């Protein structure tokens with residue numbers, strides 16, 4: 167009985183943690199600012215989160231990604247312009263629209279074709295990265311080397327959004343409340359076509375989506391389903407999906423991840439996400455994280471650069 171109660175408690179608290187993690191990307195400007203201040207109050211002066219989180223300008227020099235997606239940085243980052251014909255940058259007050267030029271160029275090119283290829287009016291772009299990459303004061307274990315970007319599952323509305331709307335409006339949750347599938351009242355064929363357009367792009371290394379979304383894509387994909395291999399289930403990702411590019415060849419200090427397992431990932435791999443076991447494995451990022459001196463060598467230097 168006692169064991170049962172304890173496991174119930176663990177499940178409930180972890181469930182709550184998972185909810186708050188997935189809600190982070192949705193935080194409006196005031197909530198984000200409160201989280202930033204709370205984190206800054208706890209961090210030592212040489213915490214990488216603090217140093218990279220407060221950098222307002224990119225490090226000059228030829229663009230290169232350094233380190234791991236979850237422990238790295240980027241030199242020569244460029245900013246995705248806040249407005250383009252087929253995109254708008256969301257949450258502009260966070261100053262996280264910076265990335266490797268390879269990623270920023272890719273997003274602009276892909277967005278241009280989406281009205282035709284996917285019936286998707288344009289991208290609402292969420293967090294990309296900080297001006298020098300690195301760990302952030304709030305949210306995200308990755309997004310550190312300028313090769314990750316979050317894309318909202320909401321199409322670009324007609325007319326331009328104001329800065330205040332971009333900082334405060336909520337994205338669309340496309341997953342059913344029990345988390346086991348998409349919400350049929352919200353999910354549209356265009357969502358599948360949008361994800362397929364990204365997954366088929368040769369630049370994309372992998373895409374993270376909620377397991378309920380992966381389940382829908384497995385069901386809706388036709389006979390040509392090789393693109394599903396790049397779509398990986400992960401916690402959260404019900405309001406946005408996350409695209410990751412591979413390390414550019416010239417960036418010898420950038421560490422690629424292990425390749426995705428071969429196959430469409432629609433079998434036992436996906437089923438696991440709907441078992442009780444996953445509830446106990448909600449990932450948690452370290453509260454303080456590494457010091458600057460514990461970052462890859464090139465990142466410690468970049469943190470100090472003018």
Ligand SMILES: [Zn+2]
Pocket residue numbers: 306309314315316407408
């Ligand atoms: Zn992300």
